[in-house]
Amino acid sequence: KYYRTVSANYGMSYSISNVMKDATYENIQKWLPEDLDEHYVRNYISNKMLYPLYIPQDDTQIAIEHATARGAIRMSKRHHMKMHFNTQKIGFLDRLKHMDFDKFMECFYVEKLQEQRSFHMKDIGIMIGAGGVLSNAPSSTHALITICDGLKPEGITEIWRDKYFISPHLGKLSEVNSELASELLHKECYQKIGICIRPIFQKMKADQKVMEIIIGEQSHKILSNSIKYFPNEDKTLQRILIKLEKGFSLGNNDHNYEFETELPILVDTRFRNNTSFKQFNSELKLFDFENSAIALEDCFSSYLENKKIDEGTFTIKRELPYSGNIFVTKDEEVMPDTLIGENKYAPPKIYVLSLFTMDYLDLNPELMKKSMLVEEGDSVKFNQKIIEISDRGMISAFSGKVGEYRTPVRGKIEHINFETGTIILREIQDYSTKPFTVKIAKELKINPKHIKGYLKKREGDFVETYEPLASRLEKDFSHVIHAPTSGVITNIDTQKGTVTIQYKNEPYHIYANVSGKVINVEETLSATIK
Known part of the structure; x- marks a missing residue:
């Protein structure tokens, strides 16, 4: 299957400052030397946003861009996983409601389908990196470690890159000449740059032997918490033999x-939290920080010539990315630090229900209009009946047709299209920021200290409402606990046998950043300042 998501605001030119904001400076700095000046890093990223055509001039600037790229790749990967899960869940929950299972089989079926829809990094054979930072890297080794640190492959994975960053253009060419586009893609675009071997483990101690790798005639012992690079500059065909220690795997037994x-x-x-710049740079020998960094004023001076500063009275619109709260009123005087508006939650999710694709409903536009129990603007609960087909008889029932439809999600109905049979719902964001405690041990009838063995999530993971949180599947006892609310798992208490879920989201604020007077307010969205 092919799944696509786009994280447009995690680019490395105009959006590079947004990457630093969302990834946080601390998560970018951890891929850099500890003594690198914070102001230099922040100012370089900000200037790169203003002048995206600028090409890094030394190893310090290249290292900053590659550290930021790691953050962008990691956030884009998380976004992709989350979007894929949410998209698939609607159809999954809906199908489940119309299946006839006994209690044990229902729990077992839920578990198996959830497992099938899980995304395992060990199952990926090839990862391909594309983009200016990777294509223009000083060497393929720079690109290799950036892709691996960003995507975090597991098992044995081939790493490729788009050598000249032409894959988007070849996609367009394929509409005109697919054979030529395919030929160029494989001959001129894709470059195989390495193989990443990342053993999978549950526990690993310091200086523990993980594996032995034999390359040609040479044997190498690999210890835990290490990184080893074996170049092959003359591209000699080499025989690789790997012997894993007990407790480690590469995707199977x-x-x-x-x-x-x-x-x-x-x-x-x-280790998963090891981002030591000194360690990977010592092994791969990528960056030389012997010389001091070039002054940014000298680097960007050519972009600053003939920049005229306008003076006078201006109007500026301060606008939220999406509907939220505006805190100022018309004619109010504001200062640069005045808070104009706030998005308290992340962007609301949009769910699309395609009813005409559901054979068991057998709907058409007229029947859908006649059977609809709700209308645009209504808020619906999870599992609420929104369609009831009153004249469906026994013959329809025997042929597998049903007389009602219930929503697989909770939300507000934004639009109903009777011609296409689609209903669009928007997520209702009334999350409580108060912690919610789930009594896992009590519900599963287990010893509190054993709850981690039954949990589907770890501390720090985000869970959605109704997502499986824990389960116990046995012949004499079968039960799945679904998350009662959306949020982050903030605590797993093995003394009480409980899990605490709390919705945490850093609000997005917009400030005036100028002194002036509010001349217009667009409710929930923007304010214009003179």
Whole structure:
């Protein structure tokens, strides 16, 4: 299957400052030398946003861009996973309601379908990186480690890059000449730059032997929390043999692997929170910080010539990205630090229900109009009946047709299209920021200290309402606990056998940033200042 998501505001030119804001400076700095000046990093990223055509001039600036790229890739990956999960869940929950299972089989079926829809990094054989930072990297090794640190592959994964960043253009060319586009894609665009080997483990101690890797005739012992790079500059076909220690795997139960390749090998056994710049740079020898960084004033001076500063009275519109709260009124005097508006929650999710694709409903435009129990603007609960087909008889029932439809999600009906059979719902964002405690041990009838073995999520994970939180599937006892609310798992208490869920979201604020007078207010969206 093919799934696509677009994280447009995580680019490395006009959006690079947004990457720093969302990833946080601390998460970018951890991929850089500890003594690198914070002001230099922040100012470089801000100037790159203003002048996106600027090309980094030294290793310091290249390192900053690659550190930021890691943050952008990681956030885009999380966004992709979340969007894919939410999109699939609607149809999944809806199908489940119309299946006839006993209690045990229903729990088992839920578990298996959830597992099928899970996304395992170990199942990916090839990862491809594209973009200016990767295409213009000083070497393919720079691109290799950036892609691996950003996407965090597991098992054995080939890493490719778009060498000249032409894949978007070839996509357009494919509409005119698909054969030529395919030929150029494989001959001129894709470049195989390495193989990443990342063992999977539950627990790993410091300086523990993880594996032995034999490349050609040479054997290498790999310890935990290490990174090893084996270049292959002359592209000699090499035989690779891997012997894993107990407790480690590369995606299945085998402990010995053998294959041949011409590509460099990157073996990564670093702890998940290990982002030591000194460690990976010492092994891969990517950046030289012997010389001091170039002054930014000199780097960007050519962009600052003939910049005229306008003076006078101006109007400026301060606008929220989406509907929220505006705190100022017309004719109010404001200062630069005046809070204009706030988006308290993340952008509301949009759900599209396609009723004509559901064979068990057998709807058409006229029947849908006649059977609809709700209208645009209504708020609906999860599992609320919104369609009731009153004249559907026994013959329809025997043929698998049903006489009602219930919503698989909770939301506000924004639009109903009777011609296409679609209903669009917007997420209702009335989340409570108060912590919600779920009594896992009590509901599953287990010892509190054992609850982690039954949980589907870890501390720090985000869960959606109705998402499976924990389960116990046994012949004499079968029960799945669904999350009663959306939020982050903030605590797993193995003494009380409870899990605490709390919705946490940093509000987005817009400030005046100028002194003036509010001359117009667009309710819930913007304010114009003179």
